[in-house]
Amino acid sequence: xxxxxxxxxxxxxxxxxxxxxxxxxxxxxxxxxxxxxxxxxxxxxxxxxxxxxxxxxxxxxxxxxxxxxxxxxxxxxxxxxxxxxxxxxxxxxxxxxxxxxxxxxxxxxxxxxx
Amino acid sequence: xxxxxxxxxxxxxxxxxxxxxxxxxxxxxxxxxxxxxxxxxxxxxxxxxxxxxxxxxxxxxxxxxxxxxxxxxxxxxxxxxxxxxxxxxxxxxxxxxxxxxxxxxxxxxxxxx
Numbered sequence: 587x588x589x590x591x592x593x594x595x596x597x598x599x600x601x602x603x604x605x606x607x608x609x610x611x612x613x614x615x616x617x618x619x620x621x622x623x624x625x626x627x628x629x630x631x632x633x634x635x636x637x638x639x640x641x642x643x644x645x646x647x648x649x650x651x652x653x654x655x656x657x658x659x660x661x662x663x664x665x666x667x668x669x670x671x672x673x674x675x676x677x678x679x680x681x682x683x684x685x686x687x688x689x690x691x692x693x694x695x696x697x698x699x700x
Numbered sequence: 701x702x703x704x705x706x707x708x709x710x711x712x713x714x715x716x717x718x719x720x721x722x723x724x725x726x727x728x729x730x731x732x733x734x735x736x737x738x739x740x741x742x743x744x745x746x747x748x749x750x751x752x753x754x755x756x757x758x759x760x761x762x763x764x765x766x767x768x769x770x771x772x773x774x775x776x777x778x779x780x781x782x783x784x785x786x787x788x789x790x791x792x793x794x795x796x797x798x799x800x801x802x803x804x805x806x807x808x809x810x811x812x813x
Contacts, residue, residue, distance in 0.1 A: 618800045629704075629790055629804035630743070676742060680800030688800055690742040 588613050590679050590691035598697040599667050607662040607694050609677030618680040619660040620688070621651055625673045633675075636660065647671070672698045703727070704805035706791050712811045713781050721776040721808045723791030731797055732774040734766060735790040737807070743790055749774060750797050778810075786812045 589612045599605050611617060618637050622630040634645025641653040651662045660677060674695050680688040704725045713719040723732065731750050735743035747756045749768045763785070765777040778785055788809050792802040 620801070622804075627788075627807070627809070629706075629806045630792075630802075631804070632801060635801055674740075682798065686797035686800075687745065688802060692742050693740070695740070 588679065588681075588687075588689050590677050590689050592675075592677055592691035592694050594694045595692070596695040596697065598699060600699050601669050602666050605662075605664045605667045605671070605696070607675050607677075607696070609660045609662065609691060610658050611660065611677070611679045612658065613679055613681060615681055619651075619653060620678040620680065621645065621649070621660075621662045622676045622678060622690075623647075623673050624676065624693075630676060633662070667696075667698055669698045669700070672696055704791055704793055704803050706789075706805035706808050708808060709806060710809045710811070712813060713778075714813055715783065716780045719778050719781055719810070721778075721789050721791075721810070723774045723776070723805055724772050725791075725793045725803075725805075726772070727793055727795075727803060728771060729793035729795050729803070730771075731794045732768060733792040733794070733802065734764075734774070734776050735792065736785075737788045737790055746776070781810070781812045783812050786810055 591610045620635045621633040624630045633649050634643050636643050636653045644650050649664050674693045676693045677691040678688050707722045733748040734746045737743045746760045768774045788807045790807045791805040794802045
């Protein structure tokens with residue numbers, strides 16, 4: 587069965603520190619992978635996506651993610667976190683296995699301390 | 701800017717009183733989705749339209765219905781809201797079912813009293 591696991595429910599980092607949010611997936615075929623960010627009371631905004639090609643993808647707001655097929659992972663990184671990055675982050679996997687669905691992870695809440 | 705708009709942003713309804721949430725899009729996308737999101741949880745897909753083709757998730761209660769009168773608009777109807785239906789409702793679009801990249805509206809926060 588298809589699934590997405592975000593092992594960390596919440597993470598706290600200091601402003602200016604580096605960030606890595608973990609995502610592991612289970613999927614029967616080549617997945618399409620996404621990271622979305624959700625600020626409180628808002629909808630989800632796409633940060634970046636991976637479909638094929640270079641396994642290191644760049645996104646908006648200085649984020650990047652690396653697809654590692656051998657580890658079934660798609661971790662999100664940022665070298666220097668800003669206070670405005672505090673939000674909920676969702677990893678998602680899509681594909682036509684199981685009927686064109688996008689499956690979201692449970693999310694990781696990022697807190698940024700001054 | 702092309703976008704997904706949801707109205708209202710906040711909706712309060714009474715237990716059992718029908719309510720309709722609205723979504724419109726200027727992206728001219730073929731697919732429109734409705735998600736329910738409860739606090740600190742992932743969005744849960746209720747149903748989606750691929751053009752006029754309606755696709756209901758197996759575990760979506762019958763209390764939830766949807767209409768898509770044209771490409772731009774999609775409505776979520778909750779026929780008899782219960783306290784457990786209080787949530788954020790998110791509308792999203794994608795160019796096609798195979799594109800998977802979804803564009804989300806800001807959501808409607810539904811409160812049931």
